[in-house]
Amino acid sequence: MTEPRLIEIDTRDHGIVVLPEPEWCTGVMHETFQPEPLRGWRRLRARLRRTPAVDYRPRRSEIVHQGPGIDITVDTGDGPQRLMELTLWQDPFPEPTWEQGTDVYINAYMLDDGSADYDVDGLQRLVTGLLEAAGQVRLVARQLADERRRGGR
Numbered sequence: 001m002t003e004p005r006l007i008e009i010d011t012r013d014h015g016i017v018v019l020p021e022p023e024w025c026t027g028v029m030h031e032t033f034q035p036e037p038l039r040g041w042r043r044l045r046a047r048l049r050r051t052p053a054v055d056y057r058p059r060r061s062e063i064v065h066q067g068p069g070i071d072i073t074v075d076t077g078d079g080p081q082r083l084m085e086l087t088l089w090q091d092p093f094p095e096p097t098w099e100q101g102t103d104v105y106i107n108a109y110m111l112d113d114g115s116a117d118y119d120v121d122g123l124q125r126l127v128t129g130l131l132e133a134a135g136q137v138r139l140v141a142r143q144l145a146d147e148r149r150r151g152g153r
C-alpha cells in the first residue's frame with residue numbers, strides 16, 4: 001500500500017495545515033479563491049479608500065475533500081434530464097456537531113427543477129433510465145463502502 005500524498009493548505013485560523021490527500025479527491029476545493037485583480041479606476045478607488053485586504057483563506061473546518069461528480073440522468077421526451085449529482089465528500093476537520101465526522105460520505109445534489117411529458121413509449125424509456133440510475137447509485141454505494149473500509153484513503 002502506498003503512502004498517501006500530503007498536501008498543505010493555508011488556513012486563516014490554524015495557519016498551514018498538512019493533511020493526507022485521498023486518491024479520489026479532485027483537489028478543486030483546496031484552491032484559495034482570490035478575487036479578480038482590480039483594474040483601472042476600481043483599483044484607484046480601492047487604494048484611495050485604503051480598503052483593508054480581505055483574507056480569503058479557508059477556516060480549517062472548511063477544508064473539504066471532493067471527488068468527481070457522478071451524474072444520475074434519465075431520458076425524457078425532450079432528451080436527457082439530470083436528476084442528481086453524487087459526489088464523494090470528506091470533512092477532514094469537521095465541527096463536533098457534523099453528523100458524518102471524518103467519515104467519507106456521498107453528497108447528493110438534487111436537481112429538481114423542470115418537468116417532462118411522457119407517452120407510453122416515453123414512460124418505458126423513463127423506467128429504463130431509472131433502473132440504470134439505480135444501478136449507478138448501487139455502484140456509488142459500493143465505492144463508498146470500499147472507501148470507508150480503507151479509512152477514506
Ligand SMILES: [Zn+2]
Pocket residue numbers: 021022025026027030064065066
Ligand atoms: Zn482533497
